[in-house]
Amino acid sequence: MLRFSGMSRLYITTTIPYVNGDPHIGHALEFVQADVLARYHRALGTETYFLTGTDDNAMKNAQAAEKEGLDVREFVDRNSEKFRKLGDVLHISFDQFIRTSEDRHREGVGAFWQAVEKNGDIYKKKYRGLYCGGCELFYSPEELNEKGECAEHPGRALEEVEEENYFFRLSKYQSWLEKLVESGQLALTPKVRRNEVLAFIKRELKDFSISRSARRTKGWGIPVPNDPSQTIYVWFDALINYITALGYPDQKSPLYQTFWEGKSPKLHVLGKGVSRFHAVYWPAMLQSAGLPLPSEEFIHGYLTVEGEKISKTAGNVVDPAAIAREYGPEPLRYYLLAKFSPFEDGDFSELRLKETYNADLANGLGNLVSRIAKLAEGEEVKNQGGSLNQENFKAYHRALKDFRFEEALRFIWVRLSKLDKYIDTQKPWKKSGKFLGKDLRHLVSEIRILADLLEPFLPKTAEKIKRQFRGKITPAPPLFPRLRF
């Protein structure tokens, strides 16, 4: 639940995916959810800054590039661009798209490292593990098959490798973190995730390794300050994007001052798989560096596709851009927002997308708009005052403050349905004169209000509706032509 209602500023971020492959439908979900929040708060008059971007420095990116025989730089440029494009395709209203390979970020990470180091929270320690020369990765014993080999390279023995890495003194922040989460000073939504995080913290936090040997990373990533033989661990690096995007290490930069330094809410939107990094590592890192903390984290569930786990390496990746091309970006947005729990896992199915499209968008919203437009053809209906104010639509606002996108949409659809009933009982097509006029005023002003409420979810559709009902009302082609299948 977003606190500080009536707030004047909001910083909102998505996580930055690593770009070893194409964007999938799960990325689209997070984009869309964060976008609704950003658009909603902007509409309320909140000064909102919305950040997204990509993690270019992951070792997996370098590995994937190598597999394709591409230069790593070229490879991440190409793939990062796909994520940025997906944002455009889905009408994601981000204010900035950051890439962790940018110099300003690298510089910020270096400064951050040094701040943490200065605070005495970085030390060197030997790390020993099982290393597969084929994958060039460390594995834990549980990940190996009965013969003690990794799945990719059966028959190849793993070597026990010891290397010296830098570690972050996370253990020092144990009780501080516990209090941070328990008190709600860092608000984690939903509760299940909060409890999970809390349980993880209480189990005893171990210091974690924040560097890899440059030999293993092949120099891809950000070098440890004053020790080029080590590359900064990708999570330590990636999380810092949330502030380098605002200008850090320049703490005087206007963006940083406005959106990070002050008391205004800072909201991270993320998936359940990375909650540990965001709710444990990140606050501790910031505290160590002496910087302000995020105030809220909204943690969404994961999507399966037709019942299967999304796997970047397996073949079941649904390309959200292709779906958007086929059905339109707004139907995809609607489906993701209306038919999934914001907090739990859900299953993406193209069949259900189509059913939803016909039932809710074609038969519901689209048909209703056509009905009203035809009934009111040639008329002009004077506007009836502002609509989005918080007094009027309490359930809608409450839903959005609680990240309940489906609920907010249900609120709108209930009202749409009431208009259909109204038309049926009033039979305006049989009326004329002032009796007709009264019906039309009601229908048109209500549809305008609903367009406003719809704007964060379906911005282009809302705009079309508003345009159609501005001035002399004219019929228009169907907003969502019915699908046959």
Add this chain to the structure above:
RNA sequence: AGCGGGCUGGUGGAACGGUUACCACGCGUGGCUCAUAACCACGAGAACCUGGUUCAACUCCAGGGCCCGCAACCA
């Protein structure tokens, strides 16, 4: 092994210690003709198993079954 989540009509979801168990899709019957074979009304159809707590359990507890996720780079 460990940690976590789940099991509600055909499908996808919701709520709750006491409701005729809610919503949407789909399905059936009737109505309407402004509308995108759309819309409206009515209807049929459900709690994984076993035990316990309780005046009362879908809801709480215990055991079992099945499914799913995590485990040093997954949104």
